[in-house]
Amino acid sequence: MTLDTGTTAWLLTSTALVMLMTPGVGFFYGGLVRRKNFISMVALSFIVFALVSIQWVLFGYSLSFGGDIGGFIGNLDFAGLSGVSMEAGDAGYPPILFVAFQGVFAAIAMAIVTSGFAERVKLSSFIIFALLWTTLVYDPLAHWAWGGGWASVFGSLDFAGGTVVHISSGFAALAVAMVIGKRSGFGQYSMEPHNIPMTLLGAALLWFGWFGFNAGSALAANGIAANAFMVTNISAAAGALAWLAASWYRGKPSSLGMVSGAVAGLVAITPAAGFVNVGASIVIGAIAGLICYGAMLFRLKRGLDESLDAWAVHGMGGLWGAFATGIFAIAAIGGYPGLIEGNLDQFIANTIGALSAMVYAFVVTLVLAVIVDKILGLRVSEDEEYVGLDISQHGERA
């Protein structure tokens, strides 16, 4: 097949859009922590981006998309990108562009996990953990869903990474938070976000980048991409308004709640974007806003310091999105009928796909975190935590 310039141009653009989401996560999280950890929080996302980019071309891509080994992981045929061509492949775009596009997804998944490390992680241990996590959690999950692994064979639908990126990172953040422990003083005094406009700016970058994330995942410049673009925006809007209304009902309409709701809507529509219509996206987004808000309240009530709510928003939003895809898929859009068209099998397949990713991500992350904690120590010392990670880990002040 010859190179399709429209598709290639859109994938190049989408890759750049999704890249911007990783620093976007950094700024979103950075505004939510105390000023003494602002640089640390943003830097973690940049560090993740650089690390995963290198890991991806060395062996990460091959583990995800190489020849299938037992439905679980890819082989090392593409290690070092050997045999990955810049000439247009069967799909009309260069395979090396597909590597770049998938690489930015791998990076943002690990960046979301930094929520569970916030304000207390030792940088050196974090780097080791991030490499282990992206290799042993992200790469297998990407293979399961997209690389020819068991979930894709089984028929679990994940259009743009609701399971691979969001369920995995959300539940990983929960596991990390349980191993690393609460921030010192958590629950005794309030730890208020130091810069809410920074978080709003981060949310803007996420919302913007998400068009590449979802519409780019059509892997073509076509109608499916256009539909994905539209439902992505509508679900985000519905999520933003739902969380805003819920926080208004309980007190003030919080801007932070509004953008958290937008992200919840974006997370939930991610697996569904290529399979559902606009009407369904309103329902998916609005319910996502309410579920994630409820999950956050539950997390606070339990006194769990999963500090920046990756679990509540990405984990629970991702689970809802996976179920919603099985419910609202319409054959006329993506070729797969869901529960509303009477197809229970799709709902079951998606539920199994989502729950197995959840359990795998949570358990393996727990094990990795315990190992790194025992050998290197995940946490900074009490004094380093007190003065903040900006000074103690980076020698800089925001």
Next chain:
Amino acid sequence: MVMKMIKAIIRPERFEFVKKALENQGLSGMTVMPVEGRGDQKGISLQYRGGTVQVDLIPKVLIEVVISDADADRVIQAICESARTGKRGDGRIFVLPVERSIKVRTGEQES
């Protein structure tokens, strides 16, 4: 009435507790400033494999309240109890004499 100013330098994370303790003493008016400073230990030194790093100015909160001399001991005790963690860096309290106090809106004077 002899008036005193209490200047209390405390840990930022203890501020809410101190504010509540002052309220319990019937004191609602106060001036609060974020400040940086160091005490006898000259800040905090962090140990690294490559050596030590000295963080010599630590963020603190400075609270100023003006009270009658008769209340001073009681208020000082309340601040100490609510600001204390028992670790180094809990802060300092200074007591200063106040000559006059004037309410801007009415011009009403106390001294």
